[in-house]
Amino acid sequence: MTTDHASDRVRAEMLELIPALRSFARRLDRSPSNVDDLVQETLMRALANLDKFQEGTSLKSWLFTILRNTFCTRFGLAKREIVGLDDCASARPTVNAPQEWAVRAQEFHRAFLDLPRHYRDAVDIILIQGQSYEVAAERYGCPVGTIKSRVNRARAQLAQQLD
Structure with missing residues (x-):
């Protein structure tokens, strides 16, 4: 043109x-x-x-x-293009606040100390140290079933106190 x-x-x-x-x-x-x-x-x-x-x-x-x-x-x-996704707080992965875990650890420690001594010992050797029930039974001079019972009862008490 x-x-x-x-x-x-x-x-x-x-x-x-x-x-x-x-x-x-x-x-x-x-x-x-x-x-x-x-x-x-x-x-x-x-x-x-x-x-x-x-x-x-x-x-x-x-x-x-x-x-x-x-x-x-x-x-x-x-x-x-995904509009707004970078700016959207709801799309970001969340991480629990560290202070919440510190508080939960303190609560667990208090509940653990409130357990009777024989329950604490059973939990310590089985769940914390990772030993077998047989080793724990030998150490405390009782049957394996007794150790299993103590761990089970300790778990139930801890769950009740922490809920």
Whole structure:
């Protein structure tokens, strides 16, 4: 296109095609604000590249092609971008506060000290030291079943006190 008169005529025709562009954009995206943005970006790209439009071809087809390509570009970008996820506190992994674990450890220690001596000894050798029931039975001079019973009762008492 070489003359300003032809350029003005194309711009006027572009204005007449805005309702058709909006209708086509609504087929691609239901959001009114997205439709407005899509039509506006299409018109901006068309005006910026008006020198590439060939006189005698269909302006409507050219604008629709620009609109479709703009939509496809946006759609591709939207699939790759996750909007707001980096800023969203609910998406961050949570870590319990260390003071909570310190308080729980103190509660457990107090509950452990409240156990009768023979229960504490059984828990210590089996659960803390990791020895077998047989070793514990030998050490305290009682049957294996007694050690198992003491550990079980100690666990029940600890659970009751800590709940």
